Amino acid sequence: MKFRSIKGTKDILPEETGRWQHVEKVVRSVMGRSNYREIRTPIFEETALFARSIGELTDIVTKEMYTFADRSGDSLTLKPEGTASVLRAALQHNLTEQAPLLKLYYQGPMFRQERPQAGRLRQFHQFGAEALGSPSPQLDVEIILLPLHVYRELGVRPLTLVINSVGCEKCRPAYREQLIAMLMTVYDQLSPESQARVKQNPLRVLDSKDDQDRKVTQTAPLIKDHLCMECKTHFDHVQSLLHATGAPFTVDGRLVRGLDYYTKTAFEITSSALGSQDALAGGGRYDLLVEELGGKSTPGVGFAAGLERLMIVLEKTGAPVDDQRGPDLFIAAVDEASRRWAFTRTEELRRKGFAVETDFLQRSLKSQMREANRQRARWVLVIGEKELKAGTAQLKNMLGGEERTVTLNDLESALA
């Protein structure tokens, strides 16, 4: 075997595509009911778009992007996440000017060059949504509920929703200084990763999984306790609205997401059915991002959810697999003349809307019956010299096994 798929990429095989199609259908349905319209953007963009939106110093931009120069020398990047492309497209086509509120969703492949592990691939798929134009906490909650609706409809049960507020440009700077000051007092005890973050992105130090880091930062101030009036009110509203909708959640003052553009609300949905990479979906509000990308100041909220991780959970929790249905009819033929008849009749019946299969390997009748059984055909039509002459055929029901002679003209009504 010479060629293999690239490290961290995966073929989705026929036995799995049924599940994927089902999930995609549910996503479309949920999004449609909440009035989000689909947008499809290219899988690559100019590199600067991602650097600008995600943040120059984030892990994604500094070490995980698939970046390359095309033949003209332009720096292009395979999209590592969906928000940047969606906003770029919305701005490019002035979508935000056509109505005060714009609600979009997407579904598609993303690329990040990380070391693969359970629930993490180099090419993976996400579905997500972006809502542009309203600062209302209602919209934050609508966005949080979107993936939850999808999960509920798919029967994904053990889920954890965690939310936090990361403040805004008014309250974050002061808090940030205070946090840095505190972190400096324990600097020596922090992990190397966290030490590096103190200056670049101190909030992420609090989100560290390192036990030692956790211990030393026990007494660190939390942003949720230092929000400005506006952010605090907003956060309170988000919580009370979530309560009102009955969605269970917890507040984690240390939750910070890896993308720089979030303001106010940040959230994450995790599942215990996953391994170490347990985030099923994440998102938040980004009121400054549109302006950052050259649009006029427009508030926004969004989320992204991983499809592969969802598939893992669906598989583990034994949610129903909609196994592929077999053909309505398998036409088995025993000699050359009837084989020819079988093929033309197969095509004719397909044209009329029936799922029909026939033999292509010139196999024995017994083998054709086995094949029909393997494919879970509901009926088998056996045709040979006798039948061809008489204008009849043997129609066998593969469930009960009973067989009868039908005239060829009766076939369609017998199937229907």
Place this chain on the structure above:
RNA sequence: GUGGCCAUAGUUCAGUUGGUUAGAACGCCAGGUUGUGGCCCUGGAGGUCGUGGGUUCAAGUCCCACUGGUCACCCCA
């Protein structure tokens, strides 16, 4: 990028302190029914034991390197 574990038929695996024709189950093919599936029975095909080197009289088995997979760290979907 760092580290642990793993690598034998299509698949899941076995392979005794290194010992001569590398096995099983499932799957696949065919026959048992000269025109009839599922269950059962019989037979068959299918493997450069990941690749390259080394140790040895002898390597699937031991050693090294590489490649790939996997899990974890980092971070995230």
